[in-house]
Amino acid sequence: MLGSMEVDSQRQVDSSRQVDSSRQVDSSRQVDSSRQVDSSRQVDSSRQRATVTLRVNGRERRLLLPARTTLLEALRENLGLTGTKEGCGKGECGACTVLLDGRPVNSCLMLVSQAENHEILTIEGLSSQENLDPLQDAFIAHGAVQCGYCIPGTLMTAKALLLINPHPSREQIQEAIAGNLCRCTGYEKIIEAIQSVASR
Amino acid sequence: MRDFEYLAPSTLVEALQLLSQAAGQARLLAGGTDLLVRMKDGTVNPGQIIDLRQVAELRGIREEGGMIWIGAMTRHSEVASSPLIQAKAPLFSEACRLIGSWQIRNLGTLAGNLVNASPAADSVPPLFTLDAEVILANHRGERTVPVALFAEGPGRTCLGKDELLTSIRFQPLPETAVSFFLRAGQRRALAISKTSLAFTGILDDRHSTWKEVRIALGAVAPTVIRAHRAETYLVGKPLSRKALEEAAAIVSEEAKPIADVRSTIEYRRLVTGNLLIQGLWPLMKED
Ligand SMILES: Cc1cc2nc3c(=O)[nH]c(=O)nc-3n(C[C@H](O)[C@H](O)[C@H](O)COP(=O)(O)OP(=O)(O)OC[C@H]3O[C@@H](n4cnc5c(N)ncnc54)[C@H](O)[C@@H]3O)c2cc1C
Ligand code: FES
Ligand code: FES
Numbered sequence: 001m002l003g004s005m006e007v008d009s010q011r012q013v014d015s016s017r018q019v020d021s022s023r024q025v026d027s028s029r030q031v032d033s034s035r036q037v038d039s040s041r042q043v044d045s046s047r048q049r050a051t052v053t054l055r056v057n058g059r060e061r062r063l064l065l066p067a068r069t070t071l072l073e074a075l076r077e078n079l080g081l082t083g084t085k086e087g088c089g090k091g092e093c094g095a096c097t098v099l100l101d102g103r104p105v106n107s108c109l110m111l112v113s114q115a116e117n118h119e120i121l122t123i124e125g126l127s128s129q130e131n132l133d134p135l136q137d138a139f140i141a142h143g144a145v146q147c148g149y150c151i152p153g154t155l156m157t158a159k160a161l162l163l164i165n166p167h168p169s170r171e172q173i174q175e176a177i178a179g180n181l182c183r184c185t186g187y188e189k190i191i192e193a194i195q196s197v198a199s200r
Numbered sequence: 201m202r203d204f205e206y207l208a209p210s211t212l213v214e215a216l217q218l219l220s221q222a223a224g225q226a227r228l229l230a231g232g233t234d235l236l237v238r239m240k241d242g243t244v245n246p247g248q249i250i251d252l253r254q255v256a257e258l259r260g261i262r263e264e265g266g267m268i269w270i271g272a273m274t275r276h277s278e279v280a281s282s283p284l285i286q287a288k289a290p291l292f293s294e295a296c297r298l299i300g301s302w303q304i305r306n307l308g309t310l311a312g313n314l315v316n317a318s319p320a321a322d323s324v325p326p327l328f329t330l331d332a333e334v335i336l337a338n339h340r341g342e343r344t345v346p347v348a349l350f351a352e353g354p355g356r357t358c359l360g361k362d363e364l365l366t367s368i369r370f371q372p373l374p375e376t377a378v379s380f381f382l383r384a385g386q387r388r389a390l391a392i393s394k395t396s397l398a399f400t401g402i403l404d405d406r407h408s409t410w411k412e413v414r415i416a417l418g419a420v421a422p423t424v425i426r427a428h429r430a431e432t433y434l435v436g437k438p439l440s441r442k443a444l445e446e447a448a449a450i451v452s453e454e455a456k457p458i459a460d461v462r463s464t465i466e467y468r469r470l471v472t473g474n475l476l477i478q479g480l481w482p483l484m485k486e487d
Contacts, residue, residue: 048203067206067249070236090237091304092390103277103306109236110307111229113206114253157302178389179301 050113056081057125063112071115072096072107075122083123083152087181094180097153098122104160104179123152126159134197135159142193146184154180158194167198201239208251212258212366216339218250220362226250228364230273231307233300234316258311258366261285267369272311276323280305288372291379291398292326298381299323301389311365317351320419324351325398326381328416328424332370338362351423377402380479383418384471386462393419394463395455397475401434410434415476420455420468427454430476441484448473 050067053060056079063078075081075098087095089108096108099121107115126133135158138144145151154177161168161176168176173194174187182190207226209215219226226248229235238244252258258273261282268288270279279285280297299305299313299322313323314334324347332347336359347368351357359365373379383396396418404411413434415427430450437443452473459465 047205050206066203068201068203068239070201089240091233091300094301094303097303100306104303105306106233106303109232111206111232111236111249111251113208114229114232114251160302175389176302179303 052112052116054079054112054115054120055118056120057122065112067111067113069112070108071098071110071112071120074112074115075107075120081122081124085149085152087149092181093150094153094157094177095150097156097180099156099160102160102163104157106179121156121159123155126155133159134200135162135194138193138196139190142189142196144185144189144193150180150182150184154182154190158197161194162198168194170195173198201236202242202245204246205248206251207248208254210254210256212255212337212364213339215250215252215255216337216362216364218248219364220339222248222250224361228252228315230309230312231275233304233308234312252311252364263288263372266371268372269367269369270310271367272309272365274310276300276305276308276310276313277302279310279323289326289330289370289379290373291381291400292323292330295322295326295381295383295396295398298383298388304390310368314347314350314368315357315359315365317353317355317357317423319351319354319421319423320393320396321424322381322383322393322396322418324424325396325416325418326379327368327370328426329379329398329400329414330370330373331414332368334365335367335369336360336363337366338364342366348424348426353422373400374402378480378483382475382479384475392462395419395457395468395472395475397451397472397479399476399479403439407439409436409438415451417451417455417472420457420472425454425456427451429454439480439483439485441481444477444480444484448476451476 048067049064052063052065061079065074072086075084084098084107085095086108087093091106091109096106097104098107100118127136135155157177157180173191207218209218227246229249229251252273259271261270261274261284263284276296276299280293285293313321327347333344334347334350336343345358377400379400381398383393385391385393398416400414401410402412413431415431416424417427418424430447433450434447452469455469455472457465457468
């Protein structure tokens with residue numbers, strides 16, 4: 001929280017600078033009055049913030065955030081759900097994978113507002129207090145985890161696959177997890193672990 | 201990422217109004233798989249974001265009046281798994297299934313792929329061979345543009361500043377049509393195409409010669425292009441390996457690729473022709 005307040009005060013400095021320069025451009029172009037109303041609203045930056053209601057792991061959470069916040073940032077920094085990782089930040093590694101209405105997406109490429117009205121499932125919601133998800137047990141039993149950084153994302157994709165297709169073939173598993181890069185395991189044990197749950 | 205004003209219209213009329221008021225300061229947001237990457241690295245810094253996610257009119261896949269209609273905000277994963285597209289334009293669903301990763305296909309949309317105007321955009325070559333039309337709208341009305349005229353160069357389209365892509369439409373392929381989309385890249389997933397080829401063809405009644413052929417090439421020119429000379433060559437030709445190899449050689453000539461970090465000119469040319477051979481080989485009768 002403290003961290004995000006610091007970010008906020010820094011932002012206000014930034015945004016007031018931005019607004020100044022944009023207004024100069026506006027007034028020199030003699031833009032109509034309706035747009036000047038818009039830019040004066042930008043001064044208090046209220047429209048650069050969004051009140052967002054997220055449903056994460058079955059719980060509803062309300063947040064007031066800068067509109068530029070990604071879903072990944074909101075999960076990690078505002079909700080403290082640090083199980084979801086950031087790798088590349090540009091859609092290539094899958095470490096940030098969460099489920100949106102059961103579909104895997106890269107949370108680093110979504111604005112937090114885009115996740116409103118959707119059901120979000122993160123790695124923290126995969127297990128209950130007492131029990132791990134069968135996929136998590138299988139990853140442990142098969143030694144499918146080395147450094148672990150890619151694992152939350154890969155588990156979420158695997159979960160999504162089994163939700164729509166409880167008995168996927170090896171090829172279907174490979175295709176599903178193609179967007180989850182792992183630099184340690186060589187994938188073989190990950191695939192075996194998913195297959196072991198799928199064949200039950 | 202810089203700050204911006206976030207707007208989320210819920211109807212098309214509202215979206216078009218916001219866009220015309222924004223006077224070029226706004227960016228439309230679809231799946232964000234291209235735009236957010238650029239906003240994060242600072243190459244694009246819009247003052248306003250108009251998120252189209254809630255505009256229901258821009259979603260969906262349906263058949264109406266003998267045409268297939270697909271809304272701009274339809275995701276690649278939806279095109280890939282649509283039974284209608286699998287039946288009526290299978291090469292288009294094949295292409296969408298090859299884009300990025302499952303996660304990217306669940307975010308990325310048809311409009312984003314077209315408006316990016318990347319010559320390597322994978323959904324576009326199939327749309328060229330389907331002679332698709334792109335429907336554009338602004339607050340005053342609508343116009344229709346053939347997909348082949350939509351992109352004008354890498355990253356450039358004929359979209360006006362106040363215009364939005366609402367949908368595409370095309371005629372379904374006849375059941376007997378031969379069609380495929382193939383691409384070559386470094387890996388199967390998460391690799392931009394080095395070259396790609398879409399083919400649709402119709403055989404004569406005796407299934408022995410080509411009556412109609414359309415071939416489109418991706419990533420080998422500033423925009424996706426049609427291989428018109430190879431098309432003309434193939435019409436009337438039998439399903440022979442000799443004719444196929446000749447057509448592939450013409451395709452290689454028609455490809456005008458650049459050399460870049462992903463590939464050389466020679467490789468791209470050769471492989472583009474080979475994609476035609478790969479796709480049609482199973483149909484060939486012995487010479
Ligand atoms: C890791 C990764 C892998 C990828 N792999 C592939 C691949 O294999 N093949 C491929 O073709 N592409 C690939 N892409 C590129 C990208 O995912 C696609 O081009 C995607 O279709 C873009 O759609 P989007 O909805 O995410 O667009 P956005 O990022 O939301 O928008 C892209 C552009 O289109 C504009 N726009 C969006 N909607 C409209 C509209 N309705 N009217 C007018 N303008 C609009 C936006 O303002 C923006 O300028 C990849 C991207 C990433 C990050
Ligand atoms: S951090 Fe999102 S895909 Fe790498
Ligand atoms: S276990 Fe280390 S990246 Fe996958």
